[in-house]
Amino acid sequence: MRPLLRPLLFQMQNSKSPIATPTVKRRLICMVYEAFLLTAVEALAMFAYLFATSNQHTPAIDHGRNAVFFLTAAAYFIHSWTGSGHTLAMKTWRIKVVKLGHARVPLRAAAIRYLVAWGWFLPAIVVCYALRLTSYAQVGAALAVGIAAWAMTALFDKDGQFLHDRVAGTRMISLPKPAKK
Numbered sequence: 001m002r003p004l005l006r007p008l009l010f011q012m013q014n015s016k017s018p019i020a021t022p023t024v025k026r027r028l029i030c031m032v033y034e035a036f037l038l039t040a041v042e043a044l045a046m047f048a049y050l051f052a053t054s055n056q057h058t059p060a061i062d063h064g065r066n067a068v069f070f071l072t073a074a075a076y077f078i079h080s081w082t083g084s085g086h087t088l089a090m091k092t093w094r095i096k097v098v099k100l101g102h103a104r105v106p107l108r109a110a111a112i113r114y115l116v117a118w119g120w121f122l123p124a125i126v127v128c129y130a131l132r133l134t135s136y137a138q139v140g141a142a143l144a145v146g147i148a149a150w151a152m153t154a155l156f157d158k159d160g161q162f163l164h165d166r167v168a169g170t171r172m173i174s175l176p177k178p179a180k181k
Contacts, residue, residue, distance in 0.1 A: 022172055034090070082104055123149075
């Protein structure tokens with residue numbers, strides 16, 4: 001465990017207050033930045049998939065495209081969380097995912113966190129599919145409601161954590177600003 005993180009985790013374990021929890025606003029801004037970075041990663045994966053399938057459109061290939069989309073995001077996030085504890089966007093905003101009692105986030109906890117975090121978007125996707133919503137305004141409104149509802153889960157948590165962190169047993173912490181040299 002890095003020397004900088006050790007005192008922070010010790011302090012978190014021995015106090016009742018969420019001393020290093022980033023604000024919801026800061027986490028949502030980080031999420032927007034993350035969306036731009038993930039778009040680039042997904043574009044590269046989609047390019048490779050479309051090249052490999054000669055851009056054909058059959059039901060099997062279309063389902064495969066969706067699987068590649070889902071698995072690419074899973075690989076990106078799970079690899080980042082189990083390795084350094086943060087993605088590039090999280091590093092920029094000095095936010096880290098930790099699991100108390102562990103030097104790194106275990107693979108199981110990271111996978112659970114990824115799957116449950118689909119709660120940000122999955123309800124809106126299901127509603128749009130069930131109601132056959134296709135206009136950008138309708139889909140955008142459904143996504144906005146879903147994101148707002150999920151973000152509110154942090155307001156009801158005693159430590160200010162989102163629901164996916166609570167379920168996975170992880171938590172997000174703010175890292176201190178680096179010392180100036």
